[in-house]
Amino acid sequence: MIGFERFVLSNGLNVLVHQDTSTPMAVVNVLYDVGARDENPAQTGFAHLFEHLMFGGSVNVPDYDEPLQLAGGENNAYTTNDLTNYYCQLPADNLETAFWLESDRMLSLAFSKKSLDVQRKVVCEEFKEHYINKPYGDVWHLMRELAYKQHPYRWMTIGKELSHIENAQLDDVKNFFFKHYTPVNAILVVAGNVKVDQVKSLAEKWFGEIPSGTRYERSLPMEQPQHEARRMTVHRNVPMDAIYKTWHMCGRRDEAYYATDLLTDILGGGASSRLYQSLVKEQQLFSSISCYHFGSLDAGLLTIEGQLVKGIDIQKAEDAIEAELDKVRGEAMDDRELQKVKNKTESIMAFEDMSVMNRAGSLAFYELLGDGNWMNEEFEKYQRVQSTDLQQIAQSVLSSTNSNTLWYLSTP
């Protein structure tokens, strides 16, 4: 049970406080309700580039990192298709330093030309390191475009192409900031060796005077149901053929999410999963295979990816995947198998909650979903899933007309 208190400042900033006196540290986590899905299709990669710029100095503080490090703190941030999250940890005595730094960059950035010039280059190198200069690096670029025709999940967080980042202008940066980086679009979580009263007065002092901004009302085009199987084949300079299959699944807030999540675990979550045991160990068609999803807030993709054993015909390999899917569609799983994935889920949650930093991040995430306290109700929701629910999801989600298949073939 993760306890917390919540209050809202007059400018609309939502603040959650989670106390843990067993640590000398404090964590300050600021989540902004903006991700790559909120980008203009002609300026993709912007939310992530922006995350880099958040470290390039704010209106009253020329450098974010230095004062934090001087206070014994460290920090990081990440951007997904759905959200952008910033977090720092420092000795609890120096909590105010984090309030000072985080509030100033919510008030306004410095919008330095130099920072934009450098971070454009840094992000381009990040793009190259992870998506160009790596075998299979462009898979998600291809798959997202295949699976999504309307929804902005059709591009990756890093961006659709290098040129979108290279062409980013300072005016674009300013507009993006004042649209999304405002108190009404943020969630602040303070955790660790802190007191609620102390956090209240610090929050008033540092964040209270920031103009609330306008609540960003998201109206993204939702992906229309898919009615026929889509397929794509590419040839690349990689050593092994690989196969990627995705199916449209529900969003993170949907009731069906829990059964869908357990189904992916049954199919491809580790060494006792069905796909691994059948296709890697028994039939030896694949050298590796897994089934997963990204937990996207809007309707996401359930994914199976596998690398083929050299010399295996890819059609044969795909048929073997389908044969396993036939089983989950056709037969209810036994109680022990369902209990197994529930037990795994319980355990993952306990391990995740060990660090204060994770707890702070999770609270912010669940608050974005709707209520921080859902974090405490989550396992209960998994417990309620029945084996018939899984079968139903298997039938409705894992259908051929809902599928996208990418054959990623080694150039001969």
Add this chain to the structure above:
Amino acid sequence: MMLNRTIAPEIKDAVEYDIVLKRPETFSLKNGVKVYQVQAGTEQVVQIEWVFRAGNWFEGKRTVASATNFLIKNGTTSRSAYAINEFVDFYGAYLNRSCFNETAVITLHCLSKQLEQLLPLVRELITEAIFSEQELSIYQQNMKQKLAVNLKKCDFVAGRTIDAMLFGEHHPYGVYSRTEDYDALHREELVRFYADYYTHGYCTVFSAGILPGNYAELMERYFGDLPLNMDAKEGITHSIIPQTLKKAEVINDPDGVQGAIRIARPFLTRHHPDFPKVQVLNALFGGFFGSRLMTNIREDKGFTYGIYSYFLNHIHAGVWMISTEAGRDVCRATIEEVYHEMKGLREGEVDADELMLVKNYLIGTLLGDMDGPFQIIGRWKNLILNGLDDRFFYHSVQTIKTIQAEELKELANRYLHPEEFYELVVV
């Protein structure tokens, strides 16, 4: 009154904190196996590591140690690989194994309430693993494929090439696996290595979390009667034969858009008196986001997504390494900047502000790293396996708090000379 946001709030310098490394409790099993435990935490979870002297230092032939370690959970006389995995997953546990240079480890993570169900399985892995031909052949095939994919990555190729340059490819620290090494593995070699270094091996146990009240009794019951720790497994000595040429460029992918850069020199181990001090110099140089290397090469020039320097702390030898991936056209310029930063540290004294920042950062990070039982036992494991204790830890902390600018300059003049570094670019 309007808030003046240009003035930083007062801080307590992190160096003023006392850092306490909680001591583990210890007990020994009848066969002499020593068990360390840190009883702490808020969640009902445990982590137990069985550390064997069974790293590649002890193998007579390439990849035997890592193959044995990998396949130890792929079948026993009474359970198939699937049965083992299903059992572990059913209890929501994680049973991992990993192989290093000197040691090889079996690690169990589970909910405290499930520990008693899982310990007999770990015993079985140590005593009854069978290494079937079938499992070995799947392993060989899949590892060869994984290797083929990794060899397409410039950072992977750079990592193993620099090790071989520093130690020679016949030394355990420089050796790497090739396709033919996987092909040459035989079941009997694994069975023999397993018997010598696991079943009759030398084992130390590190445990942490919320351990059950009868933990010592459980460990005695399942591990106290095993034929472990009969001899110390000192192993043979290996000679280091570094490459004579210190510079190399490798074209791995003619179309590559980045190069992987490694700049490295043989270095001290933790036992050298300079080691605690050099840790501070390393932080300043390239050890964290605010370091000289990162500030110059990423934050000023934008040549790379990230650049770091760090130590490879093997038990018998150390390495000081600088590592990055940079745009293909700026690899040379990146290397020049690394040497330029070495020169800066040799020739100038770090000013008081920068030194204070590094000290506070290091102490603050240490404070944060003490968050939780797994972190605490991790530190102890490192100390104990290197023949050290908390005197080393407290000495390091004291060194961070008190080191002076002139000492850092002196150390830079002792160790940061480009001509002593090996230099590698893999495109």
